[in-house]
Amino acid sequence: MPLDDAAARVRQGFSQVGTRPLRPDGVDKVTGRARFGADAVAPGMLIGRILRSPHAHARIRKIDASKAVALRGVKAVVTSADFAERADDLKDVLVNVMARKKALYEGHAVAAVAATSATVARKALKLIKVDYEVLPHVTDVDEAMKPSAPLLHDDIFTKGVEPRPKKPSNVTERFEFGVGDVAKGFAEADIVVERVFKTEATHQGYIEPHACLANIASDGTGELWVCTQGHYMVRDNCARLLGMELSKLRVTASEIGGGFGGKTTVFIEPVACALSRKAGRPVKIVMTRDEVFKATGPTSSTSMRVKVGAKRDGRITAAECDLRFQGGAFAGSPVQFGAMTAFACYDLANVKAVGWDVVANRPKQAAYRAPGAPMAAFAVESVMAEVADKLKLDPIEFRMKNAAKEGTKAAYGPTFGPVGFVETLKAVKAHPNYKVPLGKNQGRGVASGFWFNFGGQTCVSLNLSPDGTVTLAVGTPDIGGSRASMSLMAAEELGIPYDQVRTIIADTSSLGHNDISEGSRVTFSTGMATIHAARDAIKKLCARAAMTWGIPVDAVVWEKGHAKPAGPNAGNFPPLSLKEIAATMFNTGGPIAGHHEYNAENAGPSFATHVVDVEIDPETGRTTVLRYLIAQDAGKAVHPSYVEGQFQGGAAQGVGWALNEEYIYGADGRLQNPGFLDYRIPVASDMPMIDTVIVEVPNPGHPYGVRGVGETSIVPPLAAVANAVQAASGVRLNSVPFSPPKVLAALEAKR
């Protein structure tokens, strides 16, 4: 949709946007009243539980559930036989939700029961007999790519390779992006650095396990309560997998206890719906933490090679990468995004970025905050640090020399509009943290990151109440305080106080389609829709005032929450407030509402630069984060506290990825650490305060200049920590996590 003139002009000067009011859902969340996925109950409710494969790879010869069905209290059992096989875009989703013919990873669902209590459901699972033929498995990405590797699927013939292979393999697709001629560029370089890297799979680690409550009737209608980042996606997937019409399934998004990309697909929801339909009663499924680790998320593990050439003056002449990502048992790792983002921070003439998407016997990867970018940035920004080091250049000066800016043609295609990368570099350089002297065994690391940001399908409704308060209905689940931002933007546009706008997340039957809360799109897309919906309501408010005054509608303007005659010629009438117009609306033409629905485009990218100081304990190899600084472009920070929160949260997740977190597989292909004790996410005592600088280079694609901020913050930390560890210890580690034993071994090898 082309932007109208008013929207194309980025507004300057705000009365409410940029302030830090309390969030509208705050009291519910500090008193325990907020209702999350597992907090709902229904009369007659059954408890659903899922039986999962203990094997990494196995043919399912037979499932005998007769004893479970016969157990007192069991009301339904489902297997893949209860879902019609598909060949469309939901084929993999369905096979992941319920294994068909083969179990492809440890934890893969093979059957489910609904029973009158959790105890009975657990007993019933033990009575289901599955006859498995255990098959050889593969979990490592490089191993999975070998021609001799066990095959997961017999119908994968690598796409993007000419000629297309005739033999199936685990490599689903090859991607390539680039500009110029890298061979020529490397020939011009005075210095070339080439390194290989590995990253381990990490989990999104949201504290709330997946949970839902399904109630499907025999007439093909139903309701579903679920914690998800996208309830329209859940409606689409569940209804289609069950053969229901979309509009007959009403999905309500509960409060969501974290997602970070991991709640952008379905796992238990279609199963709960199928059990409910079969049993004729409501069915609730709540995952255990063990199930969350084994059967949802995680992100890809990777193997990467990066090569960068530069002139003595620091100008990069060529950059190349080869990225191999395993995305679990199905196609669709984020390697394409990895290859696209790898060199996006830099203005380069010669780039070649290649990506390989690989399947392996692990859970199907799910999006994790800036999917694909943190791994690629770990490799690229580690090499950039080494190049700067070798050239004896300050890492910020080196980046400044090569930085992407307005007019840069990115290697993945587009030409950037106004972007704030250079501003983030300047901001960290000017910050006191960059000048703090470091002691023994301490080091400082710098790294930068980029994320595209997305727009997407969006629909909102803004409804006036007769008392002059406003309800804003949006369809993007609030995953980080977005209701506060939406209320701020609506209040700003309407010219009424923030606390007179109540933003709610509408269910799928109450509002048109909305894409998932992902891609850092909500404050940008839903925010812009909110502004347009408010403007739509303002037009109607002005028309009511015009009618009341008996003057033409174009003789009325809206200022600071009031309709006013446009000028002295329009007539002399005292202004009418929103409240006054709302109070009489039933007599002046009926209810007043504003709407906006569109496919949001022109999401401006967000760049960030992180600076981290660490100290290494030479006795144990433990890395302590001493100081952390983030500068990131937000375009315009609508609610600065929640912008800072996004910066800080992403950085902490990145620190966990860099130092502790990893999926550890045994030789049997089973996950050895499916719990928070052994899969250790950062705790409060692992982190220092996280200093933030909000850079604001307005995005011309948004009426207030907003850019998404949620994802970029996890892109730089892996490399920033790697570069700091190198500076502190003199040892460069090319595989995360930098767990104490790994660091200690590297220190000892050096000594």
Place this chain on the structure above:
Amino acid sequence: CDADETLLDALRNRLGLTGSKEGCGTGDCGACSVMLDGRLVCSCLVLGAEAEGRKIETIEGMADGENLHPLQRKFLEHAALQCGVCTPGFLVASKALLQKNKNPTETEVRYWLAGNLCRCTGYDKIVRAVLDTAAEMREKRHAA
């Protein structure tokens, strides 16, 4: 309650007190933190039967009617929550800290709260909220 029922299950499923959350069921995340006879525990690690006749304090009892506890207010003012699912556990644990230690250092706050996992915030604003609450409560006591 049933022999295999945890205190958390009993609170949530029998009493409808769903403010305490189950994040892991193994005592690793702290989202189910409650006070049992004045002691901070993970209610997922206590059997319901063990709690018979004992005093349980949950997040639902933290505010005094419409008046939020200072910690609840400061968590909101500092934007110390994003998704909010860990928040009840953090509040219960923080209150227990401030009962023991009226003037905790940042390090003491961080180590006391190390049993409560938050994946959204990076802990910065949570730690600030707790320190700020402690300071305000000290000032109030001083003024009184």
